[in-house]
Amino acid sequence: MEYIDLPNCGIRLSAVIMGCWQFGGGATWGEAPSARETNGIVAACLEEGINTFDTAEVYGSGTSEEMLGEALKASGAEREDYVVATKLWGKDFSGRNMREHLEGSLQRLGLEYVEIYQIHWPPETFGKAEAGQLAEAARELVQSGKVKAMAVSNFKMKELQLFDDISWIASNQVPYSLLWRYYDISGAVEHGAASGVAHLAYSPLAQGLLTGRFGADYTPPEGHTRSGNRLWRAPIYQQALKVVEVLKSAAAEAGRTPAQTAINWITGRPGNFAAIVGARDVEYVKQNAGAVGWKLDAQTASRLDEASMEFQRAALDPDEDKMWG
Secondary structure, X not given: OOEEEEOXXXXXXXXXXXXXXXXXXXXXXXXXXXXXXXXXHHHHHXXXXXXXXXXXXXXXXXXXXXXXXXXXXXXXXXXXXXXXXXXXXXXXXXXXHHHHHHHHHHHHHOXXXXXXXXXXXXXXXXXXXXXXXXXXXXXXXXXXXXXXXXXXXXXXXXXXXXXXXXXXXXXXXXXXXOOEOHHHHOOHHHHHHHOOOEEEEEOOOHHHHHHOOOOOOOOOOOOXXXXXXXXXXXXXXXXXXXXXXXXXXXXHHHOOOHHHHHHHHHHOOOOOEEEEEOOOOHHHHHHHHOOOOOOOOHHHHHHHHHHHHHHHHHHOXXXXXXXXX
């Protein structure tokens, strides 16, 4: 396993992060895994060196946090052997409100503190005053000792620029893959990295499109989460498959799966990247762990980057900032 360091807070994350949204079940994921399955997944992660687990209070209305906390306890791992990142859904960034949300998450997780506490989404109306209030409340939470580092999620360039100083932000969790480069094009990754902000890429496989398992005739079932993702709609989907073909070729050359190759490309990007990947069973955990510990050669990585950017220019509006909707 490879790891990345978060500047100024002494936290080391595995380059592959276990995404725990599916632990909560619901419309997106269907039936939640059993406690036995969840315990097995978490134990397999720790065995493979995946030390970081990402969840949120909104996933399954707290169920994901509960399942993760129980699985970590069942693993017998020492507290210093794993990193937990969860997220605040609330839009009120007062210190009191954030503390109340945090206490709820800690209770569900069964932990005294979390390493990373993330603001899940910026409000639609987010201005200079709100940014200052958020930064002040974030500092208070870190001082309380119940949070090791504060972070944000889905914060675009326009939101990052509202802060006078973003060095307090440990990471920005963003949708990012070979098929979604908005945060590169807008300059948000470069802007964040200049202040030491790491980047946690979610949907690194574009909801499975980059696994290479789907052909030209595939249509997401009505109501499935993919049906709301513009990457899966014609004519964008057909153009995305051209990138998938380049990915398949690169994977064959590397002796890896397309999914492993897509993840490896992300973890090799400038911007201090880690990739958040879910898993429904132990075998998927092992496959995800195999995405790192090796490197794409520079020529192959460049070829993937060129195919990715060509797709962005041909199929997507460069100002389009929403993958879903």
